[in-house]
Each structure stands twice: as C-alpha cells, then as structure tokens.
Amino acid sequence: MPLLRNNLGWRTCVCLALAILSLGRAAELSGQMLSSPNAPITPSKKIEGVAKWYNVPPNSLAKRRAGKDELTAAHNRLPIGTKVRVTHIANGKSVVVRITDRGITDHRSVIDLCKEAAAQLDMLREGSARVRLEVLPDDTASTKKAPVW
Numbered sequence: 486m487p488l489l490r491n492n493l494g495w496r497t498c499v500c501l502a503l504a505i506l507s508l509g510r511a512a513e514l515s516g517q518m519l520s521s522p523n524a525p526i527t528p529s530k531k532i533e534g535v536a537k538w539y540n541v542p543p544n545s546l547a548k549r550r551a552g553k554d555e556l557t558a559a560h561n562r563l564p565i566g567t568k569v570r571v572t573h574i575a576n577g578k579s580v581v582v583r584i585t586d587r588g589i590t591d592h593r594s595v596i597d598l599c600k601e602a603a604a605q606l607d608m609l610r611e612g613s614a615r616v617r618l619e620v621l622p623d624d625t626a627s628t629k630k631a632p633v634w
Contacts (some may be wrong), residue, residue, distance in 0.1 A: 536595065569617050
C-alpha cells in the first residue's frame with residue numbers, strides 16, 4: 486500500500502509540473518499571437534474586415550470628441566483621434582472617419598461606424614459590410630512647427 490501512495494504522489498507531481506510548463510508555453514504563445522494584432526498600426530497600413538454601424542446619440546462623448554461635421558467610428562486598437570479611410574469593398578465607396586470610441590464587442594467586427602458614415606457607404610440595409618481600413622497620416626503633426634533651438 487505505501488508503494489501505491491508514493492507512486493500516486495510521484496505521478497501527481499509529474500502531472501502538475503507538465504501542466505505548469507504547458508500553461509507557461511501557452512501563455513508565451515498567446516503573447517506572441519496577441520503582439521502581432523496589437524502592434525502599432527502605422528499610416529498607410531491597410532486592414533480588411535467587417536464593419537458594422539451603430540446609432541451614436543447626439544450628446545455622446547464620441548460626438549463631443551469629433552470635430553464639427555466629422556463622422557465618427559469605434560475601434561479597439563487605434564488611438565482616439567486617428568483618422569481612417571473606410572472603403573466598402575463591394576461598391577468601392579469610401580468615407581473618412583475619426584476614431585472617437587472604444588468597445589467593439591463583436592469579435593468579428595474590425596470597426597463600428599456611425600450611422601451617417603454607414604449611409605455614405607450604402608451599408609445601412611445589410612447592417613455590416615466587408616471593408617478596407619487605411620490609417621491616414623496625422624493631420625495635427627504636419628501643422629505643428631518644429632522647435633527652433
């Protein structure tokens with residue numbers, strides 16, 4: 486009987502060690518997988534995916550973050566204030582939006598557009614569409630003057 490107990494203890498230790506090692510390896514691999522989608526998105530980088538639209542309340546923070554008459558969108562990784570050209574792949578129509586929000590909950594969606602932007606892309610009826618995103622250069626950086634030393 487003591488031999489059985491020792492054998493179970495040894496097996497338990499080996500199983501725990503293997504489980505810990507495999508969890509560490511899985512975390513390392515998931516870190517590598519997450520690092521590529523979360524890598525900084527630079528201007529002229531193009532991303533394709535599904536866009537959906539939502540109705541933005543007129544007094545929301547997203548509308549207040551945008552400039553007057555600017556179209557807004559939500560994106561989970563792009564910095565707030567980034568301008569993006571969204572092109573509907575099926576019909577070729579495009580629109581420029583400013584990222585003013587976070588919180589895309591649908592993992593299949595790459596961007597959530599305001600209703601007005603979706604109307605310009607002719608995707609209101611279907612609710613979602615295949616789009617190409619192109620991050621535009623920062624317009625505020627080009628207007629700033631370099632410091633004189």
